[in-house]
Amino acid sequence: MSDIIRRDPRAEWIARNRLHPLHQAMQAAAQGGEARWMGPNGVIRKNPHALGFIGPNGIKRIDRSGGQQGGGGKRSAAPEVVQLPLQRIEQPAYYIAVVPDMVGGRLSSHDRDLLGLARKLAGTDGAVLAVVFGEHKESAFETAGVDRLLLLEGNEYSGYAPEQRVLALRSVESQFVPRHWLLPDSRSGGGELGRRLAASLGERPATRVWQAEGERCIGRAGAGQQDIQRPLARLILAAAECAEPVSETRHEARPLSLQSSVARNLPRIEDLGPVAVDPAQIPMAEAEFILSGGNGVKDWELFHRAAAALGATEGASRVAVDDGHMPRARQVGATGTWVTARVYLAVGISGAIQHLQGIGACDKVVAVNRDPGCDMIKRADLSVIGDSTAILQALIRLVEAYRNGAARDAA
Secondary structure, X not given: OOOOOOOOHHHHHHHHOOOOOOHHHHHHHHHHOOOEEEOOOOOEEEOHHHOOEEOOOOOEEOOOOOOOOOOOOOOOOOOOOOOOOEEOOOOOOOEEEEOOOOHHHOOOHHHHHHHHHHHHHHOOOOEEEEEEEOOOOOOOOHHHOOOEEEEEOOHHHOOOOHHHHHHHHHHHHHHHOOOEEEEEOOOOOHHHHHHHHHHHHOOOOEEEEEEEEOOEEEEEEOXXXXXXXXXXXXXXXXXXXXXXXXXXOEEOOEEEOOOXXXXXXXXXXXXXXXXXXXXXXXXXXXXXXXXXXXXXXXXXXXXXXXXXXXXXEEEEOHHHHHOOOOOHHHEEOOOOEOOOOOEEEEEOOOOOHHHHHHOOOOOEEEEEEOOOOOHHHHHOOEEEEXXXXXXXXXXXXXXXXXXXXXXXXXX
16 A cells, blocks of 8 residues: 555645745745656656756756766756856957956956956957956956956055056057957946046047947937947947846956056045945935845834944835835835945845835845745845844844954954
8 A cells, every 4th residue: 555656636736826825835845855746647747847957147957968867867966067168269369458347356247247248349359358456356257258367466556546547557558459448337436447548548438338239339328318329439438237248158367467567657646545424324326235124124223223333324115114114215116216236135125026126236135034935035146034133133243243353453
């Protein structure tokens, strides 16, 4: 009797009903165990979602060699790692020079879009040359489309030093003679540096470019309401989403160096360093770090203390605003303020479609929620499942411990 396969009608009904609260758990159990079962007519069914693996680009792949399933109908515990094809350009016919912003020492989404545009302009004969100032923390230049990497280190490039950077880029111009210069048209420094470089080279830049095809490029004008089409310029200041970032290939990112030293500039501008700004006074549309609360926040006094400890600008969902916990000016979403933060920390926000539209341009989204199946968790780059009060208290303790340790080291 133990060899007889018995049906579970209720489990089969839950597996078919995507709206049932236990549907996701049933699917997870099915994917974690056997990938086949007996249907209501006695026919053996296969679960297609239990086969395959997620590749490095987020695309689901199926291993038809049998290695993943192990020949026994079960998935292996460790998915196969797919190595992207390596593209080498030994003798490039020309260079496409890119100067990314590298905010925080890493490539931003705007920088990756810019490298994607450079990859299009380089074609098969050219090489993408990335020029990076100072120390960085980025380790994914290869998968971002960089063929050559020129790292310009030195204290003279730290802080606000546009004149010294222009001198260095003039040296790059003399040695490599790029076919095109690409810089992000951003508030993080790329827009100003690109315009200074254009004046130094005597070039007329194409600004706010969002599309470049063939010998033409299109840029935004009139407060973003009009498009201007013009011949493809040698110096391009590109807007965000100007091209799809590189995702299907891996490149060499071979390090290069300048043959001659860069002349030191006598600065006419003295950088006095960053100035502390009250995060509460920063408009949400311009804030780079936002702590946003929703219906899941039960202790709003703790939420305000966490925002102060983290140095974050406060935001809120529409539910929290309607309940009177936050002012209307702090509402995030399509019916509130569209934000472009580098880090958006959502606490207790389930993720209504209007809210997700408002944070669509955020670089990194971190979600804290009790419900692992909510839409905000699906949107987030990093998710923490748990009670918001306990997590906010832990964040405050960690920040205070970090600052106290830094103060002791400085003393």
